Amino acid sequence: MVTRQFEGKQHASDYQKFRSGPSQEITDLIFSYMEERLSKPYGFAVDAGCGTGQNTRTLAPYFKKVLGIDISEAQIEEARKAPGSPNVTYSACPAEEVPVGDASVDLLTASIAAHWFNIEPFLKEVDRILKPGGCLAIFTFYLSIEVHYKDCTEQMTQVFAEMIDSLVPYEHEKVRHLRNGYKEMYESIPYPDKRRIENILTKTRMPIARLMGFIQTFPMFHIYLETKPEEAKEMIRTAEERCLRLMGTSSGETEVEVWLQNVLVLASKPQ
Ligand SMILES: C[S@@+](CC[C@H](N)C(=O)[O-])C[C@H]1O[C@@H](n2cnc3c(N)ncnc32)[C@H](O)[C@@H]1O
Known part of the structure; x- marks a missing residue:
């Protein structure tokens, strides 16, 4: 049974607006791993659980063709609307x-997707479709967010920690994979050539209003919103107000630096 938490059209368009592609650090780690195992030029990449295609599009320059797939029609529809490259196509289907x-x-x-998949059938499918030497790269950020701004980093980070804590009751049980740094998934990969890299720190500057939008793309926030709409909206409003007060500004366009910890699992199918 597949897990469907990303079906709404509004959720998909928020995704397009508030989510960005992988950091350069993660892309570099993936391609240096690949270079040691497969010779160039690379032919074909698949991005599973592609959402609105942020990661899919970053793969375009490295491959002859790239396919983004996602179980949600709404996400695929948004991905197709985004400006892309002619070698990138999308399909609505399960990973x-x-x-x-x-x-x-x-x-x-x-990218930020494998924890939603059914691991055993997914890994079987990975084994079917990868070339010998072909690589698997799954990655995600953790739910701990550091928000840096002048001398109020600690208090700002606390506001976000409280927000994420209040979303815990609405968290799907599969999020445990993300919380445990993809350990179980890593152990399930049957290939001897595999690697799990933790503590990849990414730092991104963004307006505080965009960071609030990013939190609202979390599926657990959507469940909160469906269950207790007024309470969910009030949580965001209060958190934004607290942040603006701490920052001494009234503008949601004021930039903060967001620090996220990421984990990347790499594996290569035996030759
Ligand atoms: C958190 S989003 C990540 C989207 C995108 N990869 C990114 O980096 O922002 C997870 C995506 O996985 C998709 N998904 C969940 N289960 C899936 C499955 N079994 N097969 C394919 N896609 C799936 C969801 O529809 C959603 O778009």
């Missing part, structure tokens, strides 16, 4: 049944 041939894929990525 456990990718519509591509056996041994045809050089790289399969899943």
Whole structure:
């Protein structure tokens, strides 16, 4: 049974607005791992659970063709609307049944998505579609967010920690994979050549209003919003007000620096 937490059109358009692609650090780690295992030029990449395609599009320059797949039609519709490259296409389908041939894929990525998949059938599908030497790269950020701004970093970070704590009751049980740094998933990968890299720190500058929008893309926030709409909206309003007060500004466009810790799991199918 697949998990569907990203179906709404509004959720998909928020995704397009508030989510960005992977950091350069993560992209560099993936391609240096690949370079040691597969010779160039690379042919085909699949990005599973592509959402609105932020990670899919970053793969375009490295491959002849790239396919982004997602279980949600609404996410795929948004991905298709975004400006893209001619070598990138999208398909609405599950990561456990990718519509591509056996041994045809050089790289399969899943950005902030693999914890939603059914791990066993997904890993079987990975094994079917990867070429010998082909690579799997799954990565995500953790839910601890540091928000840096002048001398109020500690208090700002506390505001976000409280927000995330209040979302815990609405968290799907599969988020445990993300919380445990993809440990179980890493252990389930049957290939001897695999690596789990923790503590990849990414720092991104963004307006505080955008960071509030980013939190609202979390599926657990959507469940909160459906269950207790007024309370959910009030939580965001209060948190934004607290942040602006701490920062001594009235403008949501004031930039903060957001520090996220990420984990990346890499594996390569035996030759
Ligand atoms: C948190 S979003 C990540 C989107 C995007 N990769 C990114 O980096 O922002 C997770 C995505 O995985 C998709 N998803 C969940 N289960 C899936 C499955 N079994 N097969 C394919 N996609 C799935 C959801 O529809 C959603 O778009």
